[in-house]
Amino acid sequence: MIKVVCDLMGADNKPIDLISGVIDAINNNPDVFCYVLAPLNDIKEKLDSMSYNKNQLEVIDCNVEITNYDIPTKAFREKKDSSLVKGLNLCRDNDDISAFLSCGSTGAVLVSSVFILKTVTHIRPALSPIIAGKKEFCIVDCGANVDCRVDQLLDFAKMGVAYMEARGVLTPKVGLLSNGAEEKKGNDVIKEAHQELKKIMPNNFIGNVEGKNILYSDSDVIVCDGLMGNIALKTIEGTAGVVAKEILEMSKNESLEVQKSISKMLLNLRSKFDYNTQGGAVLLGVNKIVIKAHGAGVAETFTSIINQAYTLAKGDLVGKIKKNLGVEE
Amino acid sequence: MIKVVCDLMGADNKPIDLISGVIDAINNNPDVFCYVLAPLNDIKEKLDSMSYNKNQLEVIDCNVEITNYDIPTKAFREKKDSSLVKGLNLCRDNDDISAFLSCGSTGAVLVSSVFILKTVTHIRPALSPIIAGKKEFCIVDCGANVDCRVDQLLDFAKMGVAYMEARGVLTPKVGLLSNGAEEKKGNDVIKEAHQELKKIMPNNFIGNVEGKNILYSDSDVIVCDGLMGNIALKTIEGTAGVVAKEILEMSKNESLEVQKSISKMLLNLRSKFDYNTQGGAVLLGVNKIVIKAHGAGVAETFTSIINQAYTLAKGDLVGKIKKNLGVEE
Numbered sequence: 001m002i003k004v005v006c007d008l009m010g011a012d013n014k015p016i017d018l019i020s021g022v023i024d025a026i027n028n029n030p031d032v033f034c035y036v037l038a039p040l041n042d043i044k045e046k047l048d049s050m051s052y053n054k055n056q057l058e059v060i061d062c063n064v065e066i067t068n069y070d071i072p073t074k075a076f077r078e079k080k081d082s083s084l085v086k087g088l089n090l091c092r093d094n095d096d097i098s099a100f101l102s103c104g105s106t107g108a109v110l111v112s113s114v115f116i117l118k119t120v121t122h123i124r125p126a127l128s129p130i131i132a133g134k135k136e137f138c139i140v141d142c143g144a145n146v147d148c149r150v151d152q153l154l155d156f157a158k159m160g161v162a163y164m165e166a167r168g169v170l171t172p173k174v175g176l177l178s179n180g181a182e183e184k185k186g187n188d189v190i191k192e193a194h195q196e197l198k199k200i201m202p203n204n205f206i207g208n209v210e211g212k213n214i215l216y217s218d219s220d221v222i223v224c225d226g227l228m229g230n231i232a233l234k235t236i237e238g239t240a241g242v243v244a245k246e247i248l249e250m251s252k253n254e255s256l257e258v259q260k261s262i263s264k265m266l267l268n269l270r271s272k273f274d275y276n277t278q279g280g281a282v283l284l285g286v287n288k289i290v291i292k293a294h295g296a297g298v299a300e301t302f303t304s305i306i307n308q309a310y311t312l313a314k315g316d317l318v319g320k321i322k323k324n325l326g327v328e329e
Numbered sequence: 330m331i332k333v334v335c336d337l338m339g340a341d342n343k344p345i346d347l348i349s350g351v352i353d354a355i356n357n358n359p360d361v362f363c364y365v366l367a368p369l370n371d372i373k374e375k376l377d378s379m380s381y382n383k384n385q386l387e388v389i390d391c392n393v394e395i396t397n398y399d400i401p402t403k404a405f406r407e408k409k410d411s412s413l414v415k416g417l418n419l420c421r422d423n424d425d426i427s428a429f430l431s432c433g434s435t436g437a438v439l440v441s442s443v444f445i446l447k448t449v450t451h452i453r454p455a456l457s458p459i460i461a462g463k464k465e466f467c468i469v470d471c472g473a474n475v476d477c478r479v480d481q482l483l484d485f486a487k488m489g490v491a492y493m494e495a496r497g498v499l500t501p502k503v504g505l506l507s508n509g510a511e512e513k514k515g516n517d518v519i520k521e522a523h524q525e526l527k528k529i530m531p532n533n534f535i536g537n538v539e540g541k542n543i544l545y546s547d548s549d550v551i552v553c554d555g556l557m558g559n560i561a562l563k564t565i566e567g568t569a570g571v572v573a574k575e576i577l578e579m580s581k582n583e584s585l586e587v588q589k590s591i592s593k594m595l596l597n598l599r600s601k602f603d604y605n606t607q608g609g610a611v612l613l614g615v616n617k618i619v620i621k622a623h624g625a626g627v628a629e630t631f632t633s634i635i636n637q638a639y640t641l642a643k644g645d646l647v648g649k650i651k652k653n654l655g656v657e658e
Contacts (some may be wrong), residue, residue: 133571143508146516179472179559187475187556211563215571227516230508231557232564234540239568242462242544243598247576250594261587265579269572 001033002313003097004289004306005090008038009065009083010104012296018103019043021299025306026056032310035090035097037062037083062086068295072107076115084108088116091288098313099289101280101305103297109290110144110283117286120318121327123155124148125285126226127292128163129233132272133215138163139177141226142233142281148225153193154200158324159284160221161204166315174201175209175219177228183208193223211235240273279308282317289317330362331642332426333618333635334419337367338394338412339433341625347432348372350631355385357632361639364419364426366391366412391415397624401436405444413437417445420617427642428618430609430634432626438619439473439612446615449647450656452484453477454614455555456621457492458562461601462544467492468506470555471562471610477554482522483529487653488613489550490533495644503530504538504548506557512537522552540564569602608637611646618646 006022008015015038022034033056036043040061047059064082066075079085084104091100100117102109110127119125126141140160145152157174164172176194178186183194185208197205209217214232224232244266251262280293280301289312291305321327335351337344344367351363362385365372369390376388393411395404408414413433420429429446431438439456448454455470469489474481486503493501505523507515512523514537526534538546543561553561573595580591609622609630618641620634650656 146508177560179475179556179563190556210567211560211565212567212570214564215567227508227519228557228560231506231540232560234508235543235561235564236540236568238539238541238544239565239602240572241541243569243572243602246598246601247594250597251590254590255586257584258587258590261580261583262591265576268579269575272575273568273572 001031002310003033003035003094004099004101004309004313005035005037005087005097006302006306007083007087007100007102007104008036008043008302009062010067010102010108013103013298015039015043016046018297018299018302019046020050021302022057022306023050023052024299024303027052028303029307029310030056032056032306034058034306035060035087037087039063060086060090066105066108068105070105070108072105072111075108076112084112085116088112092117097288099291099309101291101293101302101309103293103295103301105295106143106292109292113283113286113290117288117290119285120287120322121325123285123325124152125283126156126159127281128160128284129281130279131215131233131236134217135220137217137220137222139222139224139229139233140284141224142229143226144283145226147227148189150189150192150196153189153223153225154196155285155325157197157201157204157221157223159321160223161201162320162324163282163284163317164220165320166312166317168315169220171203172220173206173218174204174221174223175206175217177214177222177224177232178208178210181208181210189225197223237273240269244269280305282312284321287318289313330360331639332362332364332423333428333430333638333642334364334366334416334426335631335635336412336416336429336431336433337365337372337631338391339396339431339437342432342627344368344372345375347626347628347631348375349379350628351386351635352379352381353628353632354635356381358636358639359385361385361635363387363635364389364416366416368392389415389419395434395437397434399434399437401434401440404437405441413441414445417441421446426617428620428638430620430622430631430638432622432624432630434624435472435621438621442612442615442619446617446619448614449616449651450654452614452654453481454612455485455488456610457489457613458610459608460544460562460565463546464549466546466549466551468551468553468558468562469613470553471558472555473612474555476556477518479518479521479525482518482552482554483525484614484654486526486530486534486550486552488650489552490530491649491653492611492613492646493549494649495641495646497644498549500532501549502535502547503533503550503552504535504546506543506551506553506561507537507539510537510539518554526552566602569598573598609634611641613650616647618642
């Protein structure tokens with residue numbers, strides 16, 4: 001059985017709105033167990049009204065919340081009774097718990113995860129979402145590290161490969177984000193990383209990827225520093241949103257039939273390009289699986305990230321990361 | 330009268346395919362004069378068949394081409410008789426010529442422009458396209474400089490402001506591309522640039538802009554290093570293309586009416602988001618107006634960049650750049 005910790009606090013939506021997503025996840029998968037951190041009083045009535053296997057869920061009563069207004073490093077020290085800190089401690093102290101899941105403050109989740117769970121070795125952990133393009137791929141890093149050295153980009157590549165391997169991809173292909181496909185393109189760090197990646201992962205590395213081709217490259221893993229990754233990811237999201245908006249605007253002059261068809265298509269597209277609605281970003285490089293979904297996450301988001309955590313735990317994400325980084329178990 | 334140099338060589342399309350765009354431009358604007366560099370034999374027959382005012386055009390016969398396969402620094406030295414080198418020399422040597430326009434190799438145009446026309450002062454010139462979002466804005470830099478210091482970003486801001494002023498924008502608003510809207514976001518260079526921009530252009534600077542909001546920010550100028558600019562620009566282009574493709578694909582299951590409407594809308598969108606079809610990127614910081622349009626540019630591209638050059642010459646782009654950079658005339 002895969003055990004995960006679900007922190008229902010710190011998000012835009014309340015625990016009572018999110019708990020049904022946890023119930024859906026356990027009802028759909030008898031092999032998953034969820035520890036739920038939330039104020040018991042807030043969710044008890046709703047829980048009692050729902051049908052589920054009691055052996056797959058345990059609520060840990062919790063009334064202290066870390067929010068986006070808290071300073072991450074300070075909150076983690078001062079709010080020892082918060083759902084975030086208690087949840088991560090629980091995860092750290094129990095070998096049979098695989099993952100910690102949250103829709104709370106990104107900064108607080110990152111900082112607290114690193115402090116409490118520790119990194120697998122002396123590396124910088126990276127935040128990696130899955131994007132749906134020609135195929136599903138991950139971008140490593142997407143915001144945890146704004147300035148990166150060459151060796152850090154190489155670690156990101158190794159962790160990204162482990163991530164996609166844990167998702168079942170055989171020999172994941174790695175692309176390096178740059179301002180041109182040629183190997184001479186990029187700043188000094190990118191150019192050196194290109195040469196190193198060719199050497200250390202000849203079977204995985206497929207060369208540079210340009211912004212234009214991010215969504216349609218052959219890469220399973222796109223490697224970049226957190227600043228470039230953040231710009232690329234958010235630009236994809238923003239542009240898809242603007243294009244959808246423009247089409248919707250234009251469709252107002254069309255017949256009702258056209259308007260209906262377009263609304264339907266845009267809804268389809270939204271689920272594809274709004275990387276926040278499905279799953280969350282994984283923090284690669286700490287000793288447990290940590291998934292951070294969007295602050296505006298809803299019940300379905302929790303169902304989705306519990307499934308995601310289940311897959312990654314079954315795929316031994318942390319073990320694969322250690323292996324790829326050459327860490328002795 | 331505004332005089333411009335049109336280099337019709339080095340592009341994907343042949344001079345004979347491009348010349349009609351030049352003719353259209355002069356037929357629509359009696360106040361513009363074009364020097365055309367191309368093999369006279371290739372275009373003579375077509376030129377003779379067209380109706381235009383002979384006092385607005387002069388062909389400079391030229392048979393040497395610099396292509397994408399040439400190494401820019403080498404080509405510029407070795408191909409003295411190329412249309413690129415001859416055109417830039419003509420531009421440099423005649424005070425009454427305002428601009429040089431090309432669809433040729435970006436690297437060759439940049440290198441040759443800097444060597445021949447020289448920079449207005451000791452700065453790094455920047456390549457800046459116009460993007461259509463909520464409003465038209467420019468991104469400086471978009472690929473000429475992959476690594477930038479703080480003072481270079483400040484120069485980009487000053488030149489970007491001059492660019493938009495020359496296009497008629499009063500008090501252009503400047504945004505700084507970063508991984509978050511808060512002033513503490515970004516790498517050290519971005520964070521320092523943020524503080525400096527607040528000081529040196531308090532009436533223009535409006536803060537950081539995220540990837541998500543590039544297209545819908547209030548900025549007239551978005552400042553970033555050439556690597557980030559290239560990633561952002563190409564990601565916008567790539568994402569818009571993928572979204573359009575997905576919608577087209579989905580529309581295949583719809584009625585003929587819906588398909589027709591959607592094709593029409595996508596064509597509209599294309600002209601908006603394919604930054605190459607309309608106008609070109611301006612090389613800011615050299616002593617004449619240099620516009621580099623897409624290698625796949627067609628006749629209409631030349632009409633468009635001649636109009637663009639006309640506007641910028643009338644708006645005294647180079648004078649405004651010098652003024653904003655504090656260069657004594």
